[in-house]
């Protein structure tokens with residue numbers, strides 16, 4: 001996967017035919033958006049622009065919690081060598097493969113079903129978690145597993161956890177989680193999590209990365225990009 005010597009073969013993470021996931025329902029909505037937009041979430045375009053600034057050309061991208069794969073597909077369209085996405089939702093993975101084919105990059109992208117906190121991940125030059133920490137309880141599992149796959153660049157977006165924006169997001173989250181709890185059968189125990197961004201930041205730095213971006217986007221997203229010291233000019 002990575003364009004350096006640490007490449008690992010394409011992985012078959014879990015059985016494609018296993019049961020559905022609470023995120024499956026969102027896929028139709030994301031697919032509809034992908035008909036008119038290159039990237040489905042407002043924060044994805046600025047994240048991609050930030051990645052292009054540190055360099056995507058010729059590099060491999062690992063998108064953990066890739067949804068329908070629009071970030072990796074766009075990265076490849078903008079010159080990345082290859083993109084790999086791992087995702088809990090089978091339906092999202094199928095849609096990612098369809099979208100990649102429709103956009104003419106199926107040969108340079110690959111999407112598999114798997115848990116980004118547990119499955120063995122291929123090494124990649126750039127590792128991204130876009131709007132994923134907030135959908136998963138085990139932030140340390142996601143960090144440990146994804147950081148160990150990261151070569152030159154690590155990036156994430158997550159809800160802010162401090163200050164006024166953090167308070168706003170926590171308040172919103174309480175209502176959202178009440179709704180998910182009331183409709184537990186449909187959402188299968190899904191909850192939103194506002195993990196401590198400062199702690200995530202400290203973990204990424206401790207893994208040897210330096211921040212090159214740390215900013216608020218669209219009020220409810222913290223966008224952060226890190227590089228290895230040798231990448232910083």
Ligand SMILES: C[S@@+](CC[C@H](N)C(=O)[O-])C[C@H]1O[C@@H](n2cnc3c(N)ncnc32)[C@H](O)[C@@H]1O
Nearest residue numbers: 023065066067087088115116117130131135136
């Ligand atoms: C809000 S969506 C974001 C999707 C995509 N990254 C985007 O920004 O459009 C969160 C996604 O993360 C996936 N996800 C959450 N935890 C995950 C995990 N541990 N491993 C793999 N995927 C995960 C979910 O299935 C869901 O599709």
